[in-house]
Amino acid sequence: MKKSMRQSRIEQLINQYPIGTQEELMEHLEEVGIQATQATISRDIREMQIVKAQDGHGHLRYTIFKAGNRSEEERLRETINEVVTGLTRVEFVNILKTLPSNGNLLAAIFDDLNLPEVAGTLAGHDTIFIISPSAEVAEKLHDMIAGEMNPDIVH
Numbered sequence: 504m505k506k507s508m509r510q511s512r513i514e515q516l517i518n519q520y521p522i523g524t525q526e527e528l529m530e531h532l533e534e535v536g537i538q539a540t541q542a543t544i545s546r547d548i549r550e551m552q553i554v555k556a557q558d559g560h561g562h563l564r565y566t567i568f569k570a571g572n573r574s575e576e577e578r579l580r581e582t583i584n585e586v587v588t589g590l591t592r593v594e595f596v597n598i599l600k601t602l603p604s605n606g607n608l609l610a611a612i613f614d615d616l617n618l619p620e621v622a623g624t625l626a627g628h629d630t631i632f633i634i635s636p637s638a639e640v641a642e643k644l645h646d647m648i649a650g651e652m653n654p655d656i657v658h
Contacts, residue, residue, distance in 0.1 A: 557604040
């Protein structure tokens with residue numbers, strides 16, 4: 504099977520079912536007659552920018568990172584406003600606290616934008632470290648993030 508056809512089917516399955524693991528995804532693919540190795544599935548997930556995010560019921564599930572017609576910058580602003588609960592800058596690192604299960608999603612957005620202010624990110628369940636090239640650049644990024652945060656959150 505061609506990669507494009509397999510990835511198209513993966514997208515359909517992820518949108519149709521609450522799939523949260525590579526094993527579940529492989530099972531769904533097998534049910535529709537598609538055989539793929541774990542390494543292939545892992546590569547597809549990376550290429551398709553599939554991340555885990557919390558659904559409306561509090562369960563982690565795969566979702567396609569790029570959604571709708573929103574630009575990546577708009578998606579960044581909206582996600583910061585929706586999920587960031589705290590922001591601290593220490594020298595050249597910004598530390599963001601997020602709602603549970605949203606660290607990886609937000610870090611993926613920062614990574615995908617390739618902003619000059621971001622040398623790299625490290626994400627966990629609800630915390631992201633954003634490393635900048637210098638303290639001055641980190642301060643600019645801090646101010647940008649703070650400006651997008653929900654105004655009800657004290658930072």
